[in-house]
Amino acid sequence: MTGPNEPGPDELAERLRRLFADDGLTLPVAVTADRDVVGGARRRRRRRLTAAASGGVVAVAALVFAVVGLTGVTRPRGTIGAAAGRPALSQTLTATSEPASPPRTTTPADQLDVLGPVGTDGLYLGMPIEQALRTGGNVIVGHQSASGTCVGYTLLVRTSAGRDTTPLPPTGTAPATSRVAPVPPPSVTTRPPLPKRLLISVLVSKSAGVVQLGGVAGLRTPEGVAPGTPEQQVFRTYHKVVPGDRPSELATPAPGGKGQASYVFAIGRDGAVDQLWLRKGYRLDCRK
Amino acid sequence: MVLSVPTRAGTGPTARRTAGGRPTTNTDDTADFGDFVRAVLPGLLRYGHALTGNPHDAADLVQGVLEKIGARWPSVRRRTGDPVAYARRAMANAHVSRWRRTRRESLVADLPDTRVVYQPDRFADEPLWQAVRALPPRQRAVMVLRYYEDLSEAEIASTLGISKGTVKSQANKAMTSLRAALGVPTPERRQP
Numbered sequence: 001m002t003g004p005n006e007p008g009p010d011e012l013a014e015r016l017r018r019l020f021a022d023d024g025l026t027l028p029v030a031v032t033a034d035r036d037v038v039g040g041a042r043r044r045r046r047r048r049l050t051a052a053a054s055g056g057v058v059a060v061a062a063l064v065f066a067v068v069g070l071t072g073v074t075r076p077r078g079t080i081g082a083a084a085g086r087p088a089l090s091q092t093l094t095a096t097s098e099p100a101s102p103p104r105t106t107t108p109a110d111q112l113d114v115l116g117p118v119g120t121d122g123l124y125l126g127m128p129i130e131q132a133l134r135t136g137g138n139v140i141v142g143h144q145s146a147s148g149t150c151v152g153y154t155l156l157v158r159t160s161a162g163r164d165t166t167p168l169p170p171t172g173t174a175p176a177t178s179r180v181a182p183v184p185p186p187s188v189t190t191r192p193p194l195p196k197r198l199l200i201s202v203l204v205s206k207s208a209g210v211v212q213l214g215g216v217a218g219l220r221t222p223e224g225v226a227p228g229t230p231e232q233q234v235f236r237t238y239h240k241v242v243p244g245d246r247p248s249e250l251a252t253p254a255p256g257g258k259g260q261a262s263y264v265f266a267i268g269r270d271g272a273v274d275q276l277w278l279r280k281g282y283r284l285d286c287r288k
Numbered sequence: 289m290v291l292s293v294p295t296r297a298g299t300g301p302t303a304r305r306t307a308g309g310r311p312t313t314n315t316d317d318t319a320d321f322g323d324f325v326r327a328v329l330p331g332l333l334r335y336g337h338a339l340t341g342n343p344h345d346a347a348d349l350v351q352g353v354l355e356k357i358g359a360r361w362p363s364v365r366r367r368t369g370d371p372v373a374y375a376r377r378a379m380a381n382a383h384v385s386r387w388r389r390t391r392r393e394s395l396v397a398d399l400p401d402t403r404v405v406y407q408p409d410r411f412a413d414e415p416l417w418q419a420v421r422a423l424p425p426r427q428r429a430v431m432v433l434r435y436y437e438d439l440s441e442a443e444i445a446s447t448l449g450i451s452k453g454t455v456k457s458q459a460n461k462a463m464t465s466l467r468a469a470l471g472v473p474t475p476e477r478r479q480p
Contacts, residue, residue: 016466017435045360
């Protein structure tokens with residue numbers, strides 16, 4: 001019963017999936033957004049507790065306040081440029097056609113968690129899915145289906161700093177065959193604590209468990225490559241550097257790793273490392 | 289995205305934390321929730337954008353849901369293994385029920401600065417996106433849950449608190465509308 005030019009059901013389903021995967025859906029996040037949310041939550045909690053504690057007029061006022069806030073009958077509270085009420089969550093950071101990206105800040109090496117050739121923070125390549133998702137108080141904060149049989153998760157994991165009191169991961173445990181980039185030694189006196197929690201992006205396939213992890217700020221390789229490292233430095237650090245899944249990716253066998261453990265670096269437009277992963281193989285295999 | 293965690297003075301509360309252990313103080317709870325918010329905001333905003341069809345409603349929806357979760361963070365953390373899935377369900381429900389309450393089923397007007405917010409304009413002009421935005425809220429929610437979140441019919445039904453039959457009929461109506469919106473109208477249609 002479809003007209004001659006209308007897409008068939010499967011085609012439409014596929015187009016819808018592609019539409020919802022499109023980058024155009026992504027919204028820029030305002031810099032103060034998280035603080036606004038935490039502050040708003042705190043206010044709600046106080047209102048709720050106040051209303052519960054005292055009856056009568058105060059409780060009614062709190063309830064009215066809450067109801068008005070919830071329905072937002074006239075316009076949503078979060079409109080851009082709204083003077084009253086809470087500030088907007090989503091704002092333009094730039095009006096150009098370039099996607100908004102945070103200014104590149106080079107984090108000092110002792111503030112980064114080390115993504116070793118086996119894994120990091122309790123996660124390792126080949127780890128079974130259930131274990132990866134539940135280990136050590138990990139919180140799943142995102143779930144996206146990737147291609148083929150792979151599924152992606154974003155996990156909030158406790159870093160080594162968050163789990164015990166050992167402050168710094170070991171630096172430069174690479175074997176003698178790899179050229180180690182100089183990593184500034186930790187200063188003994190003033191040392192800012194490592195983040196206690198870290199976002200890690202994890203890709204799992206049914207047959208092989210965790211096949212990739214990393215992909216976020218806050219990580220570096222044992223050899224010292226991290227977001228912000230210039231591309232030439234990657235070539236200087238590792239012997240064998242080959243293309244990864246895309247033209248913008250470089251891959252290398254992870255020194256000290258077993259099997260097909262590889263570091264993969266996404267090189268940004270500025271010629272420096274944008275993101276890095278520990279991956280099984282140079283290219284992702286999501287067919288099985 | 290860089291996570292920044294405020295430096296915590298003193299070592300008392302944090303020393304009690306063990307692998308897989310739960311934070312035990314209010315400060316830890318707040319910091320925990322702050323971390324959670326920073327981690328989930330981009331994904332939830334994106335999801336909210338698909339659900340509501342425009343950035344302003346998306347921001348509003350996400351803010352409301354996250355604040356409510358934050359006001360009850362310790363118990364949400366305790367009772368849910370997957371707080372972000374919980375947030376998404378809450379968003380789907382809040383979106384549908386809000387619209388039902390105000391009975392606004394028309395397309396949200398394009399605000400003058402909408403073009404500036406959408407980075408690639410081609411997305412805003414994409415016919416399928418326009419067609420999805422034009423759907424009534426519950427049909428759109430079913431489409432998003434089905435094709436954005438890949439939920440099964442049963443999962444969609446339980447998320448929105450409706451029967452599987454309703455899910456099916458909403459999905460059919462939505463697909464029919466979308467198909468019609470995308471098909472180029474021809475003067476003569478071949479009858480089945």
